[in-house]
Amino acid sequence: MSAPLPxxxxxxxxxTDAFWAGTADGRLPLPYCPDCDTVIWYPxxxxxxxxRRSVTWRTASGRGTVYSxxxxxxxxxxxxxxxxxxxAYVELDEGPRVLSNIVGCPPDDVRIGQPVQVVFCxxxxxxxxxxxxxxxxTGMAADRRG
Amino acid sequence: xxxxxxxxxxxxYEHPRREIPDRSVAQxxxxxxxxxxxxxxxxxxxxxxxxxxxxxxxxxxxMVEYLGLRPRYIExxxxxxxxxxxxxxxxxxxIAAGRCHVALVTMAGLPRSRSEAPVARSxxxxxxxxxxxxxxxxxxxxxxxxxxxxxxFGTTSAQLAAVKVAASLHAQHNxxxxxxxxxxxxxxxxxxxxxxxxHRLDCCxxxxxxxxxxxxxxxxxxxxxRHMVKVLGQAEAVKHxxxxxxTLLSTGAVTTGPRAFxxxxxxxxxxxxxxxxxxxxxxxxxxxEDLGFCEKGAGxxxxxxGALVAPDGALPFNTDGGGLCNNHxxxxxxxxxxxEAVRQLRGEAQRAVQVPDCQIALAHGTGGSIGTRMASAxxxxxxxxx
Numbered sequence: 278m279s280a281p282l283p284x285x286x287x288x289x290x291x292x293t294d295a296f297w298a299g300t301a302d303g304r305l306p307l308p309y310c311p312d313c314d315t316v317i318w319y320p321x322x323x324x325x326x327x328x329r330r331s332v333t334w335r336t337a338s339g340r341g342t343v344y345s346x347x348x349x350x351x352x353x354x355x356x357x358x359x360x361x362x363x364x365a366y367v368e369l370d371e372g373p374r375v376l377s378n379i380v381g382c383p384p385d386d387v388r389i390g391q392p393v394q395v396v397f398c399x400x401x402x403x404x405x406x407x408x409x410x411x412x413x414x415t416g417m418a419a420d421r422r423g
Numbered sequence: 424x425x426x427x428x429x430x431x432x433x434x435x436y437e438h439p440r441r442e443i444p445d446r447s448v449a450q451x452x453x454x455x456x457x458x459x460x461x462x463x464x465x466x467x468x469x470x471x472x473x474x475x476x477x478x479x480x481x482x483x484x485x486m487v488e489y490l491g492l493r494p495r496y497i498e499x500x501x502x503x504x505x506x507x508x509x510x511x512x513x514x515x516x517x518i519a520a521g522r523c524h525v526a527l528v529t530m531a532g533l534p535r536s537r538s539e540a541p542v543a544r545s546x547x548x549x550x551x552x553x554x555x556x557x558x559x560x561x562x563x564x565x566x567x568x569x570x571x572x573x574x575x576f577g578t579t580s581a582q583l584a585a586v587k588v589a590a591s592l593h594a595q596h597n598x599x600x601x602x603x604x605x606x607x608x609x610x611x612x613x614x615x616x617x618x619x620x621x622h623r624l625d626c627c628x629x630x631x632x633x634x635x636x637x638x639x640x641x642x643x644x645x646x647x648x649r650h651m652v653k654v655l656g657q658a659e660a661v662k663h664x665x666x667x668x669x670t671l672l673s674t675g676a677v678t679t680g681p682r683a684f685x686x687x688x689x690x691x692x693x694x695x696x697x698x699x700x701x702x703x704x705x706x707x708x709x710x711x712e713d714l715g716f717c718e719k720g721a722g723x724x725x726x727x728x729g730a731l732v733a734p735d736g737a738l739p740f741n742t743d744g745g746g747l748c749n750n751h752x753x754x755x756x757x758x759x760x761x762x763e764a765v766r767q768l769r770g771e772a773q774r775a776v777q778v779p780d781c782q783i784a785l786a787h788g789t790g791g792s793i794g795t796r797m798a799s800a801x802x803x804x805x806x807x808x809x
Contacts, residue, residue, distance in 0.1 A: 282558075285556055288546065288552040319664075319667065345571035346570060347621075348618070349563050349618045350615065350617060350618065353560075364557060364559060365567075374664075376553060376559060389570070406557070
């Protein structure tokens with residue numbers, strides 16, 4: 278039986294501080310460029326599409342689909358005892374494909390194209406890790422944080 | 424400015440050992456420098472340009488001193504495992520521009536005997552908080568690409584395994600190879616899953632070692648009594664996550680292949696031998712597609728029936744056994760890709776895997792990861808009259 282997923286503190290920078298602060302409040306803030314109507318990922322203070330610096334924030338819906346995934350069976354570092362765990366690219370409804378974990382279901386149940394919904398795992402240090410779990414049959418994720 | 428025909432590889436040397444617990448990284452640089460220069464018929468005092476990556480001490484500042492060089496041209500572009508294919512291209516450009524005549528490229532590392540995990544270079548990088556935090560590492564990154572390739576194109580684990588099988592058939596003839604026992608598709612599929620769908624035998628070896636090449640101007644080449652290998656074309660590119668719109672279905676070879684073929688004035692059909700970066704089996708399949716050796720998505724079908732097996736396959740590859748079986752020194756496979764291409768063009772590969780009448784060879788390197796960001800480099804080499 279594998280251990281619960283660890284919640285290591287993310288490496289924060291002045292540029293990503295507002296993003297991580299948002300996750301601690303249970304939101305997934307997405308930088309948005311109004312000039313070229315683009316959601317930016319990963320967060321930065323300018324738009325890598327047009328180079329302008331008029332970036333604002335939008336809160337993600339938290340919904341997306343699995344673009345690709347892998348079930349990790351062997352690794353080192355903080356996740357060593359958490360195997361098997363699922364690492365995935367989740368394509369957010371807003372566009373970006375973000376790297377994350379799929380939780381809340383057996384690893385072997387994950388599929389490409391599966392609808393998922395964000396959950397937040399508090400790091401205890403003013404940030405939370407955004408992870409995703411399968412949407413319930415009604416299309417809403419279970420009301421659970423962990 | 425083109426580099427086509429403006430520079431030649433005169434010397435090449437691969438360290439014969441795969442576990443070197445009794446040497447320092449600098450010592451291995453020194454050994455491979457001496458080996459490649461001796462192979463060319465040159466000495467350290469002839470070197471007027473030096474190239475290395477950033478992993479040896481303070482890069483070229485340390486190594487130029489250690490080797491006792493007085494170069495007028497130095498470079499330490501670090502694009503991971505593809506660095507050395509970039510170095511050869513830049514050396515050829517510098518030679519063509521008249522800035523130097525004898526360029527030495529060395530690389531070395533001891534990850535096996537020092538139990539160094541492949542370096543996670545992301546700490547301090549802008550992307551750092553968004554990847555390793557979730558348990559991302561090298562094999563998982565390539566596994567994400569393999570999974571999507573399977574979903575999109577129907578590629579199978581058995582087809583991935585065929586890449587390893589071909590490498591192992593070649594490695595049995597290489598007395599220095601780390602893994603010399605041929606394996607079957609079933610052996611690969613029976614090996615433990617590391618990160619699905621990749622098995623242990625889909626992953627390259629971790630070895631100590633190193634290698635070096637010497638690139639010279641046409642004037643120097645004429646004075647040397649050695650089989651010269653002509654630089655026909657080279658290209659490099661970074662392929663990245665593209666503002667969060669990453670595709671896992673292609674590599675930077677999509678860009679570098681056409682550029683290198685264009686400079687060399689050849690097409691994929693003209694290539695007799697390929698060294699393809701093989702950190703994982705999926706790396707080979709995607710790269711072959713991107714370089715145009717088969718249609719996008721057809722890589723699995725292309726390799727499944729022995730096309731990569733020398734000497735009679737349609738496209739013999741990695742005849743030294745590659746990173747999957749022979750050597751992946753310093754967790755960077757680019758140098759050994761160049762060296763085996765040179766051996767093939769000189770007719771100095773192991774007899775059982777020597778491609779008959781090898782006129783044109785291609786070496787391709789990948790640095791970083793196809794599941795996130797990578798630097799790709801393609802180098803096309805040929806006989807003097809090519």
